[in-house]
Amino acid sequence: MDLRVFTEPQQGATYDTLLAVAKATEELAFDGFFRSDHYLKMGAVDGLPGPTDAWITLAGIARETKRIRLGTLMTAATFRLPGVLAIQVAQVDQMSGGRVELGLGAGWFEEEHKAYGIPFPKDKFARLEEQLAIVTGLWATEVGKTFSFHGKYYDLTDSPALPKPAQPKVPVLIGGHGTTRTPRLAARYADEFNMPFASIEDSERQFGRVRAAAEQAGRGADALTYSNALVACVGKDDQEVARRAAAIGREVEELKANGLAGSPAEVVDKIGRYQEIGSRRIYLQILDLHDLDHLELISSQVQSQLR
Secondary structure (H helix, E strand, C coil): CEEEEEECHHHCCCHHHHHHHHHHHHHCCCCEEEECCCCCCCCCCCCCCCCCCHHHHHHHHHHHCCCCEEEECCEECCCCCHHHHHHHHHHHHHHHCCCEEEEEECCCCHHHHHHHCCCCCCCHHHHHHHHHHHHHHHHHCCCCCCEEEECCCCEEEEECCCCCCCCCCCCEEEECCCCCHHHHHHHHHCCEEEEECCCHHHHHHHHHHHHHHHHHCCCCHHHCEEEEEEEEEECCCHHHHHHHHHHCCCCHHHHHHHCEEECHHHHHHHHHHHHHCCCCEEEEEECCCCCHHHHHHHHHHCHHHCC
16 A cells, blocks of 8 residues: 655645655655645635645656655646646656656636636536547657647647657546546546545445446556545544644544544554555645654554555
């Protein structure tokens, strides 16, 4: 079971704070550092000093780390044209020495689009499907050949399909709760399917849908990695758990019900139950980015028991 650190910088974080978390992620032997891709805070936080751009942030972190995987959960397809996104991700992959993964979703947070003048179309899912075809098609085109795509929303003619990522294939992550189109899209384009903030029961049902779609697409159900994203709040005792829950404005019992919260033993047990239904990777949503002792505890007393 891989453990990756997943951050939500729109809630309030500077690049320097994110870099400190990423360096701790590497030093503490976690598998990867991922971040959301949002431009507006959510909930009762001030969001200061304001948003950071996901791919600019990851470019900087790529040059400051050596081992950990880097990526997004999830980049919104509404934020960038697909050709531009393919260039950005390929360049950050080169800067990292081949450690980047692209999580790509349709986009859902209308308020952030209004706040920063980003179009928020009604037909987001169909646009996402074309984006996936274009981004993966550009990367797969042999050097010296060209790529063309003529869709309903995007039109590319004789693109040189450059630059190329450092990796032969950048892993693509698709996720979500949708019961029909999401599994179909994952089966066609994804290397990993991520189920965000879901119970063991709901995750098992959705993994089953994706596995069935992959079989139907002729890939085989085990061609994808299955993963979960869950909020983390771990403490060596009840008092520490309560302190960490209060710091992120959540209740302990709610966190235990909906995330990975409690003692290291409780969290190891719950991760084991996700593993039993086929999850092979957990993205730990870390909301207090200044509490690096939290990461140290998870590394030494949770991650150490999963290997």
